[in-house]
Amino acid sequence: MEQKMIYAFRGWIAFVAFMDLGTAIRSYIEKRSFLVNTAENEYNDDEFTVSRILGIYSILKALVLVHCTLYIHYKPIVSIGICSLIITIMLYLTETIYFRTATLNFYVIFPCVLNIFTLVGLIYFPIKLNLWNYIESSEESQFILKPPSMCRKRRSTRNNN
Template sequence: MAHWSDYSLRGWLSFLAFMHIGLCLRSFFDPNFLFGKIFHTNIHKETVFIRYFGCYSISQAFILIQSAIHLYVLPLQTITIFLLILFIILILLESFYYCTLDFYGGTLLPFMMSIISLIWLILFHFVWKPWLRVEINEDIVKSGLLHSGHQSHHHNKRNKSQHRYPDRMSSSNHKYGKIHSD
């Protein structure tokens, strides 16, 4: 049985990803979106910045969707954690250091959702570790291993002396790992 947080975390990350898709679309189709609704200053009001923000948002959405689909792939989750930290630092710097963001509903919602997602991902992978609590049904594991292409245990014992891939490695070069070039 899946851990209670599997599907809820996947849904949460998907929702966060679609929020970033919305940010991307609004920044590409509404040139006044960033400077009218998010940033309160008119410094560097160029469309290049808007397109960069749109590309950043769509890449963040793509990584969040992949993170929701492949929840147990730790390297992808560390990229997602890094991306969320980067987004949180961006909002904090722009709000309190550069003073170009107003810290209210338009920026507070993505900020808080990113913090919740970051905490949830860290708890999921480093505290809860649900993959350690899942009961493994041995019949399902055995049936998964015995599909076509896999050999039975007795068949492997009989043919242990033969090399499994004779076309790739010669038996004399196997010790040194040289590729057979016939």
């Protein structure tokens, strides 16, 4: 049952990464960012800088989440995923509530809800499913952490022959 849950959650993270790639593509195709409030006409972005920056950020976040999907049993990768989700939520909320450069619409609410669910899952599932304790005690991790002295001995014997 635990394996099914972790595979389902990995699929969820991949879905959120796919949504970020969609945001990046939309940022380059539309050339108008939803973070720029066009109703007030105070900010004129003729070169579409905000849209390109949001697109690149979305691509970076999607790459982090894909790595988080593949390597969810490693603490540093999960912490990078958590940090990217927190930064994205802060970006959307500060742009709409504090700076008021974006309106509170579907393009802000939907990614925030997705990112909040994913953030809660990234905090909850690895701890509940005990993923980190499993990888620390497995033989694979012990092999990876073993010093590379065996490789040096093999090379030196090859050179002597």
